Amino acid sequence: MRILVVGSGGREHALVRALRRSPRVSHVVCAPGNGGIARDALCIPVSANDNPGILHAARSNRIDLVVVGPEAPLAAGMADYLDANGVPVVGPRQAAARLESSKVFAKEFMARHGIPTAAFHVCDTAEAAMTVIESSAAAYPLVVKADGLAAGKGVVVARGVEEARNAVRRIMVEREFGAAGDSVVIEECLRGLEASFIVFTDGKTVVPAVAARDHKPLYDNDQGPNTGGMGAFSTDVILDPETTRCVIEKVIEPTVRGMAAEGCPFKGMLYAGLMLTSDGPKVLEFNVRMGDPEGQVILPRLESDFAALCERIAAGTLAEYQPVWSSKAAVCVVLASSGYPGAYARGKRIAGIEMAEEDPSVMVFHAGTRRDGESLVTDGGRVLGVTAIGADLCAAVTAAYEAVNKIRFEGMHYRRDIGATGLRQSSLVHRQSREGVCQ
Numbered sequence: 001m002r003i004l005v006v007g008s009g010g011r012e013h014a015l016v017r018a019l020r021r022s023p024r025v026s027h028v029v030c031a032p033g034n035g036g037i038a039r040d041a042l043c044i045p046v047s048a049n050d051n052p053g054i055l056h057a058a059r060s061n062r063i064d065l066v067v068v069g070p071e072a073p074l075a076a077g078m079a080d081y082l083d084a085n086g087v088p089v090v091g092p093r094q095a096a097a098r099l100e101s102s103k104v105f106a107k108e109f110m111a112r113h114g115i116p117t118a119a120f121h122v123c124d125t126a127e128a129a130m131t132v133i134e135s136s137a138a139a140y141p142l143v144v145k146a147d148g149l150a151a152g153k154g155v156v157v158a159r160g161v162e163e164a165r166n167a168v169r170r171i172m173v174e175r176e177f178g179a180a181g182d183s184v185v186i187e188e189c190l191r192g193l194e195a196s197f198i199v200f201t202d203g204k205t206v207v208p209a210v211a212a213r214d215h216k217p218l219y220d221n222d223q224g225p226n227t228g229g230m231g232a233f234s235t236d237v238i239l240d241p242e243t244t245r246c247v248i249e250k251v252i253e254p255t256v257r258g259m260a261a262e263g264c265p266f267k268g269m270l271y272a273g274l275m276l277t278s279d280g281p282k283v284l285e286f287n288v289r290m291g292d293p294e295g296q297v298i299l300p301r302l303e304s305d306f307a308a309l310c311e312r313i314a315a316g317t318l319a320e321y322q323p324v325w326s327s328k329a330a331v332c333v334v335l336a337s338s339g340y341p342g343a344y345a346r347g348k349r350i351a352g353i354e355m356a357e358e359d360p361s362v363m364v365f366h367a368g369t370r371r372d373g374e375s376l377v378t379d380g381g382r383v384l385g386v387t388a389i390g391a392d393l394c395a396a397v398t399a400a401y402e403a404v405n406k407i408r409f410e411g412m413h414y415r416r417d418i419g420a421t422g423l424r425q426s427s428l429v430h431r432q433s434r435e436g437v438c439q
Helices: 010-020 051-060 071-075 078-084 094-101 103-113 126-133 161-173 241-261 295-301 306-315 393-404 420-435
Strands: 002-007 027-032 065-068 120-123 142-146 155-158 184-188 193-201 206-208 217-219 223-226 231-234 268-277 280-287 329-336 362-366 369-372 375-378 382-390
Touching: 002 010, 002 051, 010 027, 010 295, 010 306, 010 362, 010 382, 027 051, 051 078, 065 078, 065 306, 071 078, 071 094, 078 094, 094 103, 094 241, 094 280, 103 120, 103 184, 103 241, 103 280, 120 126, 126 142, 126 161, 126 184, 142 161, 155 161, 161 184, 193 241, 193 306, 206 241, 231 295, 231 393, 241 268, 241 280, 295 329, 295 362, 295 382, 329 393, 362 393, 382 393, 393 420
Parallel strands: 002 027, 002 065
Antiparallel strands: 120 184, 142 155, 142 184, 193 206, 193 268, 217 223, 231 329, 268 280, 329 382, 362 382, 369 375
16 A cells, blocks of 8 residues: 655654554655654655645555545545545545534534533624623633634633633734634633543444543643643553443544534544543543644554554445554653744754664654754754653653653753653552452
C-alpha cells in the first residue's frame, strides 16, 4: 500500500510511524510534513488545506489511501472532495465534522440524542452572552467556548463574572479566533477527572482505542491559559471496564447512530473528551480526528496493523478487525516555544534528540520543526512530543523526563507534572484493591 498522511504536526508524525510499522505499507507520503517527519516519509510541499493539491499529490504518487490528520481540512470538506474523486480516505465528511467544527451543533446534537453533557446556553451575540453570565442564576466557575475551530484554545474556564466578560469580549468582540466567535456556548463547569476516549468507526462498527488523558493548561497543576495540549498519558487505569462499557453505550454508540439517522454518517476517528463526574461520564467536547498529543501515546500502544485498520475504515469493513493493545503505559511530554500559546520566536536550533532516542523506549515526535541546512530548528508553538513506553506509568514518566532532559533549544518550556493525576489514580486503585474495595 501507498499511503498519504495529511498534516504537519506531532499527531501526523505518530500516524506516519504507526503506518510504517505495517508490512502492508511500501510508501508513506506526508503533505506538508515537517523537519522530523521527513526522516520517516516523503514530505511534499502541499498545504493540508489544499484540496486540489492533495488530490493531485494522491494521483501523482499512486496513493491507495489518504489519512487526514487535522480537523481544519475535514471541516472544509476534504473527505467529501477526495471521495467524490475516487480516492479512499480516512476521515469524516464535512457534515459529520460539525461535531468538532461547531460547538453549537455538537451540544444541540447531544441534547437531541440524550448524550450526557453539561447544561448549556447558546448565544449568538455578545449582549446575549453578557446577559447569561451576569444572571443571578449563573453558577461559577462556568465555561465559555467559541463555536468554531480555535486550535484547542477557544475555551475559557471563568471563575468569576469579570473573567467571563473578558472571555466574551475576546471571542465575540475582539474576534481573537475570527469567525469561530460568531456564537459562543456557555456551560456549567463539570468536575472530576478528564479522559480522552477515541474510537475508530466505519459508520456502523465501533472499535475503541485505549484511553488517554490530555493536559491542556500551559503550566503545572493545570494553571495558565489553555493550549492545544502540553502532554498526555495512556494507561489502562484511566477508564475501568465498567466505565468503558458505559461510555460506549451512552456516548459513542448513540453518537454514531444519531449521525447516521440525521443523514451524515460518521466514518473515521471519533474523539470524545470526557469528564468523569460523580454522576457518571459526561462529554466535554467531540473531536473528529485522532487527538494531539493523545495520538502520541495511543498509537504506540497499538500492536496490530494500523494500516489494515485504516483500510477497513475507508472500505466500511471494520467488523472484520480486532485490534490488540499493549498493556504498557505511555507518556508524552510536549516541548513548547517560549511565548506559546501566544506569539513565539522561530528558528531556534534544537539539539539532543538523537541522544534522547538512544533509549529504545523513547520516541520523539516532531510537531513544529524544520530543516535549516544541516540544523533542525523550531518552527511552531508546540515543537516536540517526547514519548516513552514503560511497564507501568511510573516507569514511563521517568523515561520520558530523562529523555526531555537531553533535549534543548532556546526558550524551551514544558510541564513537569504530566502523568501525575494518573499516578495518584493508580495508587488509589491499588490501595482500594488491597483493601477489597475493588472486586
